[in-house]
Amino acid sequence: MKAVVLAAGKGTRMLPITLKKPKPLVKVAGKPFLEHLIADLQGSGYSDIGIVVGYKKEMVESFVQSKGWEFELIEQKEQTGTGNAVKMCKDFAGKEEFVVVMGDNLYSPRDLARLAKMKGNCVSVAKGDPSRYGAVVKDNGFLKEIVEKPQEYVSSLINVGLYRFTPEIFDALSKTKLSPRGELEITDAINLMAKSSKVRVLELKDYWLDLAKPEDIYTISEFVLKNAE
């Protein structure tokens, strides 16, 4: 199964840690975050991995090389949204379905394996308060829409940024307009796709960890160390 790791972002909320290294190389429990993520992917059925790089890409490249990983590195020259990052993966995906993982999120290998076994387009969700994230609204079991940072209650399912796509996503991306902040958002493309075809919703059974701010380093590290015991 193919998987793409989005690891091009500047990591602004992680400043000042990201002054000297990109967020995927921020160390958690003694290892770069990316190493934890790759281990989870490799342990759950993903053998063909692509990494989208951008900010301080040379550092990610030399780390990948030092680990002896033979992954495809896909360059995103301008960090203009997650939609743009996925767009760069068209050649890597070819005609196959593929999974998209955020380079700063961790999921359980069990949930990753469940996603690998699904078919067609799919959005993963976790139960919780989605007001600071995207809220996933379902209709007859399939995705109706993703509402970014909803001000009013629309659902209690958080979009965790873990997707499975068919090559259909690239058509949707080419038809998606830029968001008000001038970025090509993957969620806009998914919403567009949901209008014409069925997008499944996978509810995670275990955990979802987001490395956003410096304080997350310590909580994720503690979780990882405990999990390893």
Next chain:
Amino acid sequence: MCGIIGYAGDREAYNLLVDGLRRLEYRGYDSAGIATVGSGVTIVKDIGTVDGLLQYGTLPGESGIAHTRWATHGGVTRANAHPHPDCGNEIAIVHNGIIENYSTLKAGLIDRGHRFASETDSEVIAHIVEEAPDALSGVFNAAKLLKGSFAFLVLDKGRVIACRKDSPLVAGLGQGENFFASDVPAFIKHTKKVMYLENYDVAVADKDGVTIYNALTREPIRRKVQEVSWDVSSAEKGGYPHFMIKEISEQKDTIRCAVEQDAGEINDVARMVNQAKGVFFVACGTSYHACLCASYIFSKIAKKHVNVVIASEFPHFEHFIDEDTLVIPVSQSGETADVLDAVEKAKRRGAKILSMVNVMGSSLMRTSHNSLMLNAGPEICVLATKSYTSQLSLLLLIAYATAGRLEEGRKELRKVADRVGDLLDNAEYLEYLADYLKEKEHIFLIGRGISYATALESALKLKEVSYIHAEGFAGGEMKHGTLALIEEGTPCIVFVPNGDQEVLNNAHEVKARGGYIIGVSPVRHSVFDFYIPTPISDEAHPIHMVVPIQVLAYYLAVKRGCDPDKPRNLAKSVTVK
């Protein structure tokens, strides 16, 4: 901290082991010993340096193990030096680390008829291993039974078996010969091909190769072979350019070693603190700052008032001392003249002396009624870094014990060690801040409560190694004079461990006069011009907050062309009054 090395190959082991030990002496140097296998196991060991062993002549055999000691359990005696044989003298072991449950294990082994020759925690390993039908199964059993931290080697006929948990151990792969050691310098002359062993790895080396097993599943596993690029001189600093940054980087491990102490001993000390009518902490320099922290810690956690006195000022307070007083001198080297002098005066008045030192057998330790070890390993750099966080960890542990909450404190401090590891792993950005600060003439530091002590210690670190004038204040004190020195761009480091509005107000006062605010805090406050993130902690923030400043001080020294290991005019151990 001790150094261990093992060899299995086709050359005479003795000279290789002596040479390897010399390169590990930075890890400890109070005793040394070697065991080899010729027709049987032969051991030489003694107190003193590695060179002292040479008087016994060489040993025969093409495999062997060796040890250089920094005593933790059991005094500096020949019997306590490693290697330790089993009852039948068929195997020998060397160990680095601390075995927490050794007294329980030892009692069981004695019941089953084993004879112990030393007071060390390490010797239990030899006896556990000999109980199994073969040495390898014995090592598997030991890995399961031992609690604490360990890296140990077992010399078993022509082969060496290694096992580790939470103490360093690396295998070196040569041509027709293989090595194990605490650190690469021990064998770098012979091979640069290494395999770093992970927790619960058991590795067996003979001259043909190294096989690794998981100690718990007993299944064979593989570890990556890596090539180190160090030369011999940088190797003794563990690949770091200076001892200062090496010692700063060790703090995740040294904090653990400071808190993995015998519960009985810590509780005894807590009882002494509780029973004393007056408690005086006496120290100089960085150790004084640790004691100042302790005065806040004991007040908050143990609800106990303690006095803190600079050792050279102590004679002016001695009139308060009598036989019900507990004096706690704190010194890394245990040789500080001012501290020894204060202790003499206190003893003359009948006070009980409980010292905290890092050097076993030091003058301070010998003159004290009781002592606790920091277990930080040798600190070579003149600046105190790891010894400070070890002192703080041990003081926190005693405060928790004094409040009857020893295990809670230990659990919390183990987490602190992990968080310090995360902090250090992500500290490169401080180089950016050092670039900004390197041309500045003054740096001010403010903190309130226990962070006042953090401000003082941080100021000392910055000034003694970078020669930039740095001064720490209690947050409320700036406006009583020093605020006059704030100009456009004057840097001020503010410690905000728990969102204290008052110290944030002090930061605003400095900023309003043009100051550049560097905030050390678990939360990014809007007043900060530069943010140094630290973990959230109720009690252990003095440890978390000083670590990034140590790193900053190091970068500043290097960027300003100062020698971080040997600042001008200073000495490691101040033996003059």
